Amino acid sequence: MKQFFKFVFASMVGFFLTSLIIGGIVVLLIIGLIAAAGSEKQVEVDPNSIIHINFTNSIPERTPRKSPLDLLGLEENKTIGLNDILANIKRAKNDSNIKGIFLDESYMLSGQATTEEIRNALIDFKKSGKFVIAYSEIYTQGFYYLASVADKVYINPKGIFEFKGFSSQISFFKGALDKLGIEAQVIKVGTYKSAVEPFILTKMSDANRMQVNSYMGSLYDHFLTGISQARHISKDSLFDIANNLKIQFPEDALKYKLVDGLKYRDEVLDELKSRTDVGEKSDLHDVELADYTGSSNKPEKKESKNHIAIIYASGEITGGDGDDNTIGSDKISEALRKARLDDKVKAVVLRVNSPGGSSLASDVIWREVYLTKKVKPIIVSMGDLAASGGYYISCAADSIIAEPNTITGSIGIFAIIPNFQKLLNDKLGITFDGAKTGKYADLGDVTRPLSPEERAILQNSVNRGYDEFTKAVADGRHKTQAYINSIGQGRVWTGEQAIKIGLVDRLGNINDAIKSAAKKAGVKNYEVDAYPEQKGLFSKMGNNLSEEMHTRAVKSELGENYVYYEQLKNLTKMLRTPQMRMPYDVVIH
Numbered sequence: 001m002k003q004f005f006k007f008v009f010a011s012m013v014g015f016f017l018t019s020l021i022i023g024g025i026v027v028l029l030i031i032g033l034i035a036a037a038g039s040e041k042q043v044e045v046d047p048n049s050i051i052h053i054n055f056t057n058s059i060p061e062r063t064p065r066k067s068p069l070d071l072l073g074l075e076e077n078k079t080i081g082l083n084d085i086l087a088n089i090k091r092a093k094n095d096s097n098i099k100g101i102f103l104d105e106s107y108m109l110s111g112q113a114t115t116e117e118i119r120n121a122l123i124d125f126k127k128s129g130k131f132v133i134a135y136s137e138i139y140t141q142g143f144y145y146l147a148s149v150a151d152k153v154y155i156n157p158k159g160i161f162e163f164k165g166f167s168s169q170i171s172f173f174k175g176a177l178d179k180l181g182i183e184a185q186v187i188k189v190g191t192y193k194s195a196v197e198p199f200i201l202t203k204m205s206d207a208n209r210m211q212v213n214s215y216m217g218s219l220y221d222h223f224l225t226g227i228s229q230a231r232h233i234s235k236d237s238l239f240d241i242a243n244n245l246k247i248q249f250p251e252d253a254l255k256y257k258l259v260d261g262l263k264y265r266d267e268v269l270d271e272l273k274s275r276t277d278v279g280e281k282s283d284l285h286d287v288e289l290a291d292y293t294g295s296s297n298k299p300e301k302k303e304s305k306n307h308i309a310i311i312y313a314s315g316e317i318t319g320g321d322g323d324d325n326t327i328g329s330d331k332i333s334e335a336l337r338k339a340r341l342d343d344k345v346k347a348v349v350l351r352v353n354s355p356g357g358s359s360l361a362s363d364v365i366w367r368e369v370y371l372t373k374k375v376k377p378i379i380v381s382m383g384d385l386a387a388s389g390g391y392y393i394s395c396a397a398d399s400i401i402a403e404p405n406t407i408t409g410s411i412g413i414f415a416i417i418p419n420f421q422k423l424l425n426d427k428l429g430i431t432f433d434g435a436k437t438g439k440y441a442d443l444g445d446v447t448r449p450l451s452p453e454e455r456a457i458l459q460n461s462v463n464r465g466y467d468e469f470t471k472a473v474a475d476g477r478h479k480t481q482a483y484i485n486s487i488g489q490g491r492v493w494t495g496e497q498a499i500k501i502g503l504v505d506r507l508g509n510i511n512d513a514i515k516s517a518a519k520k521a522g523v524k525n526y527e528v529d530a531y532p533e534q535k536g537l538f539s540k541m542g543n544n545l546s547e548e549m550h551t552r553a554v555k556s557e558l559g560e561n562y563v564y565y566e567q568l569k570n571l572t573k574m575l576r577t578p579q580m581r582m583p584y585d586v587v588i589h
Contacts, residue, residue, distance in 0.1 A: 023030030045097045048276040049285040051088070051292060055106035055143075059085065059114050061314045061353055063293070063385060064324055065534045078290040082114055082383075086511070088292045089121040093128045099276045100131035100194055102286065103150055108142035108470040111353075111384025113218060113403035113495070116474045117509045119226070126151070131275060135268045141166075144258070152271075157262040161253040165242045165244070166220045172198045181422030185450050187458045189466035190412030193490025197415060211491050215407065218494040221406045229260070233257060278338050284461045284582050306315070306518055306526040309339035310349045310510070317357030317365070317389045317580075324535070326356055329361035335531035336368035340375055346526065347377040349519035350397060351510055355582035356389030359465050361414055362580050363392070366472060370396040377520035381513035384404045387492060389580035391471060395476035398520060399505040401513045402495035407582070409503055411473060413465040415458060415578045465578050477502055487549060492582070 063081035101122065108115055119308065122132055126149070134147035139158040141163060147153050155161055177184060177199060178485040184199035194208040197304040221235075224242075233256075241247060241256050253259045263271075273284055287295065316411040322328020327395040339345045350369065356362065373379045373396055380386070380394040382402035386411040394400055402408060424430040424447060431445045443454055452460070470488055476482040479502060487493075487501045508516075516527055 004404050043287055043291045043296050045095065045287055045292070046285040047097050048278060049097050049287055050091050050272060050276060051098055051101045051289055052286040053101060053106070053289045054104040054106060055108055055110075057109065059110040059311050060324075061351060061385070062530065062534075063290075073193055078288065079150070079244050080290040080293070082117060082510075084224060084293045085118055085289065086121050088289055089118075092292065093125045093130070098130065100133065100272075100382050101125065102272055102536055103132060103134040103147055105136040105138065107148070108140060108146060111407075112142070112145075112223075113382070113384045113407075114403040114483070115142055115146050116403045116405055120509060121147055122146070129170050133268065133272060133275075135263070136263065138162075139253075141223070144228060148227045148258075152261070153259045154261050154263045154268055155250045155253060155259050156264060157250055159248050159250050161250055163242050163247045163253070163258065164245055166216050166223070170198060170204065172202050174198070174200055174202050181420070181424075181427050183419040183449065185417040185419055185455070186414065187417070187455065187462045188412065188414035188490075190414070190488065190490025192492070193410070193412035193414050195490075195579065196414050196416060196540055212534075215492050215494050215497065217487075218274050218497050219405050221492075222496060227258075231258060245403045253557055302525070302527065304525045305344060305525045306346050306521075306523040307342070307344045308347050308349060308514055308521075308523075308526050309335075309342075309345045310514070310528060311335045311339060311388075311531045311532055312351050313365070313393065314351070314353040314383070316550075317361045317393070319358060319361045319364075327361075327365070328356070329358075329364040331532050332365050333368045336365070336372050337530060340368075340372045345376070345529070346523050347379070347521035348372055349379050349381055349510070349513045349517050350394065351381045351383065351513075352386040353383030354390035354393075355385050355387055356392070356410065356580045359389065359392075359469075359578040359580045362389035363468075365393040366396055369393060373398060377517050379517040379520070380514045381510045382408060382495065383510075385582065387582045388412065388490075390582075395473045399516065400503070401506055401508045401516065402498060402504045403506050403509065404494065404496040406493060406495035406498075406504075407543065408495060408498050409487075409493035410582050411469055411484065411488035411491055413462050413469060413578055413580055414490075415462055417444055417450060417458070418446050420446050421448050449454055462578060465580075469580065473503075 009083045015169060019230035057079050060079065060081045062083040064079055089101070092101070092162040103122075126132055131152075133152050133154070135154045135156075136143060136147070137159040139147065139155060139159070139161045144153075144161070144163065155478055174184075184196070186200055186543050187195040188196055193209050194205065194211075199203060210245045224235045224238045227233070228238055239257075241258075247253050247256060247258065250259070250262050269284060270280065272278075273280060273282070276285065278284055311332065312329045313332050315322070317329065319330070320328050321331045336350075338346070340346050367380060378397045380400045381422070382394065382395040382400065383392075384406065386394055386402065386406060386408045391408055391411060424432075434442075436442055440454065443457070466488075470481050471483045473479070473488070477484070487503070493501065493503065495504055495507060499507065506512075514528060518524070
């Protein structure tokens, strides 16, 4: 017994000491984070400096708040949002210390509309008379489209120049589902609502192939037009160069005048020094675009009694609060209500970048947009995607502004009910039996196929959802429901196409939307406020930290293939509940 008490006492002491040590580590960690958070230094911009731009990550709509992982040095790459990219380029235009921009090797992992906004900002920057120099060892088509507006475009003499036209590939899972004994039971409305095709077909349907060719043709035409204007090469010539793959080596790109020279990096740096009057043996004065956000010469924010609210709705549409990468209906609805009820807010810009998602969550947000429109102007600015549910939450606004290469439309609805019977019964030997008090008490049971009566019930529900969708769009766009049905059917359009059929009012960027909102509200001097409020440093130390670590690790490991991982994750969200979602994730190569 004496030994027993000794053992218990020793265990208690050990537990107590361990708790103290762990607690001390946590306290030190928090103190370190507080110190790091409070010690962010302002960047001093020297005279004759250049802005160094190097896009290696995907570009979110707005710069995320710092995470504990950033402050602990566990993340090397600095993520900067489109909001700060555009603001910094605009500020650099008028900064006497900034002589030019060095557009360095970039991957451009974001969508085409995001690239379009940055490209237009660079064009505007050049109006100041300052230079833009682009250099890369590897030019993807996305990066070249951005770089084509530069004063000089250089490529490494041994580099790779990609100029071959657009392609888009869809992953089909039916063969794998068949092998596993899983049936995707599809209920949908819309000839072109092809989100379900990967689960029931092994290749694109004729209708889907037609719409893909249509919107890809629109995107490609805009791509060639932009390069033609920037490089002063006819669009027909560019098409011929790409179609016949005439550029296979860097010297080919020089021959056809798509680049201005073959140079090694040191030669480009020497040119930058020469342009900024820096001695050959001196260091180039440069500042990273992300660091420029916190530069000491940042102009003071003008105060005004008038405010324009920008509400960022980015990602998949879900119920609840969502997170930095999803549109939670509760959070976005709360932001819309807050802006609507705030007398200082004179108008609202809803920035939508979403492939859609839950039909119910989309409707919750649509209601708040509808109510906001009743009391103050609300303008939608579309990013890379504003499709299906993303279009639904937009259609009640006063007006819609999109980029030419925004992907939008996809007015349709679907539901998928999986049937695991063959997998469970035939492959795993698992069977089920039970009792129920009503004929439809087990409607949606995934262990058996739907009966014809059950399928009819679900089809009726989806039909009703589509009717409500088309009615909401017809009311918001001042069209007949029959017309919206004719251009709906789940069909995807580009912004350029959407203008012609009345789904979009005009082409432009987020700044155009802000100006439009202010004009409609009748205000000239105003502040811009961003909603919803981003999570602070310490709120990220809770439940989301482990998830963030996992996401960063997967992204780092998969690189460009992360998009396919995301597609598989989204499969589970699409099951059973009605969806207003894009046919698939559009990735243009």
